[in-house]
Amino acid sequence: MQSNYTTSMAFLEALQEAGVSYLFSNFGSDHPGILEALALAKQVGKKLPQVITCPHEMVALSAAHAYAQVSGKPQAVFVHVECGTQNLGAGLHNAWKGRVPVLIFAGSSPFTQEGELLGSRNEFIHWIQDVPDQRGIVRGYMKYDNEIRTGTNVKQLVHRALQIASSSPKGPVYLMGAREVMEEETSRVEIQTERWQPISAPAIAPNELSLLIQDLLQAKTPLVVTSYLGKNKDAVAELVKFCEALAIPVVESVPNYMNFPSTNPLHCGYQWNSPVQNDLIEEADFILVIDSDVPWIPLFNKPSEDCIVYYMDDDPLKEGMPLWYIPSKRFYKADAETALMQLNKEISILNIQHAGIEKRREKIKAYHAKQRAQWEQQEQFSDEVITAEYVTACIRELCDENTLIINEGISNYQSSYTHLKRSEPGSILGSGAGGLGWNGGAAVGAKLADPTKDVICITGDGSYMFSVPSSVHWLSRKYNAPFLTVIYNNRGWKSPKLSTLGVHPDGIANETNEFYVDFTPHANLSKVAEAAGGAYARKVENPEEVKEALEEAFAAVKSGRSAVLDIYLPSIQEETNMKAGNEHATV
The missing domain is CATH 3.40.50.970 (Thiamin diphosphate (ThDP)-binding fold, Pyr/PP domains)
Structure with a gap:
């Protein structure tokens, strides 16, 4: 029995240190070092993340994806060389576009073939699965990718990868390592995890905050449009507080979270691909878009030319989308909860109360009630x-x-x-x-x-x-x-x-x-x-x-x-x- 301390053991320890609970895994011939380390840990009672054996890679990544959505904690997915990487398929797209943190680890074919190192090639498949650029398969869908080349800094690589995955905008990361490297004996490295935390949430610059509030208060028909603000549960309460203070209606466009309570009288429905103009978007003179890739489809649904649009998102430039633009007065790279807390604080100081707000509130309540009555008929x-x-x-x-x-x-x-x-x-x-x-x-x-x-x-x-x-x-x-x-x-x-x-x-x-x-x-x-x-x-x-x-x-x-x-x-x-x-x- 191998009882030495290897790159594989250090790698698994790093995942445990980072708070990873599960390894959603589809193992292959490139994982002997990992499997041996897991067996050894079980034998000696060493705590490591639990293996969830997944008979298909797409299922493994989808499970890790939703686990992170519910818990807020990134999990790990283990797959087999480039074949398993490609079998992740559309799950890669989902994690990338859905801004979900997950660490994907794939082995790679051994780089020796005559027994020079432990883990050298001993199966015909090792030649067939050797490809020129395995990381290139996923590079367009990753926040970060790298190769583990030695056990001496594998923990640093893992913590850096997870720091990047968990920093806004969140997303998947990819590491790969050959059998010889994962079998390598190495020295233990102690990591102070508090030094590898995600970046702090970005906020709106103070001078920009006053400009936004000034335009908002001058608006007669303001509107909020959002799609995924609810990825942070605490942001929902801040949005409710903001909208109720000024009687601002909310439309959810292509939502994939609960972003604003449907039962709240200021909630004014959902929109997807229907080729119709949304009347609230058309009538708005001020729209605050918060966390939305597609707040409207301009071909048949867009604001008026005179509408003032402010766009707020943790990824406001959408650099991963070759064609994307929403002409706006300002673009803010900001965390929704943080920015809304800023706005709510300023609004509470101003203590804004006037008849126009209450008149608007009653109008939106009537719109909400009529909409719900139509829904009940359906x-x-x-x-x-x-x-x-x-x-x-x-x-x-x-x-x-x-x-x-x-x-x-x-x-x-x-x-x-x-x-x-x-x-x-x-x-x-x-x-x-x-x-x-x-x-x-x-x-x-x-x-x-x-x-x-x-x-x-x-x-x-x-x-x-x-x-x-x-x-x-x-x-x-x-x-x-x-x-x-x-x-x-x-x-x-x-x-x-x-x-x-x-x-x-x-x-x-x-x-x-x-x-x-x-x-x-x-x-x-x-x-x-x-x-x-x-x-x-x-x-x-x-x-x-x-x-x-x-x-x-x-x-x-x-x-x-x-x-x-x-x-x-x-x-x-x-x-x-x-x-x-x-x-x-x-x-």
Whole structure:
């Protein structure tokens, strides 16, 4: 038995020192040093992060992603050389665009082949998996990447990587190390972790603060637009305080967190891809955009030319987006909570009270009430068809302040956020990006981060299949992380159809109804979870079964067993036929 102190042991110690709880791992032939160090630690009772064995890399990264969202603490993902790195796939995009801290470690093929060093090549795959630039695979999606070349400074590399990952704007980092290096005997290094903390939160410069407040107070129809301010739960309370002081309405644009309580009278709804002008954006004479990549889509929805826009974000230049611009009077690189605390302090000193604010408050309350009444109408039960709005309203009835929603509903994002009406900070999470298949691993990661939560995962049938459900539900059972999945099943990819119609509304694809998105023959999706993870599985096609099925499935989750409900909404073909019938009736 090898009992010496190696680079692998130092590496794992560094992760433990940094507060990493889990290694979401898919090990390979490049990890003998890591596996030996883990075995030794277990034998001698040494505490290291717990290994979560993940049969698919995308699931591993999605789980680490959501774990960090819930806990605020970055986790580690271990994958096998360049093959495992590439199998992380869309998860890399999600962590990068979603600003989620995670450390990814991949081995690399040994660099000796005749036994010169321990770990030298001894399998044919070591030649095949040797590529010119393994780090280059991920470089466009990482805040930092590096190679471990010696054990003498591996702890410094780990702490630097995690410091970068956890500093605003947060994001993933990547380290790789060859077998010989990870097997190398080395000397122990003691790290003072308090010297490797993330950078402090940026604030608004004092002279800029007064300019913003001056323009804000002169506005008659101010508005706040946000998308991911809720990534910091404490920022939500500051935003509520700010908006209530001056009666400022809030619109959530493409949200992936709960950013402002839906029940607050100043909350004025959600927007996604609908090709319509938002009336509040159009009427606003002052807009404060806080934490939003896409506050509006200028092609059909934007402020007036006279509107004053202030843009505040921890990444206000979007240097990772080659085409991006929102002409604004000022751009602030600022942490939302910190900046709002500054604004709230100044506003409290000014003690602003006048009739215009109260008149605006009453107007927005009426707008909010009318909007909610319309939403309630959309939720009505139909004995002929199951609608996304009705299903979402039924899910809402199951939820309380202890429920966490994982949302990858894609074409049903609008209805899910609208009708869930979430009001607790941290109560709903999206990936923050467009790499489909995040939902399943994310549900497991969220449950591991906070086992007290009841986790409900909302997904479409397409994104469910992308999520590698066989891996997800094996993982869920093995690590006692039960959750409820509700599949909004329209038997196809609705989003490509909607995109095509958005560009060619009267085109040949529409005329012939040929979009190549139909999932025929239809798979019995819930049975995948039953076979792989012993999940409660049920297909629901009758509207009258929806509530009862949800209650039964949720009870199974409460008892410790994952559940999957495959709920049949109108199929893409049925929607087309219904639309044609309505148009004919109108004529």
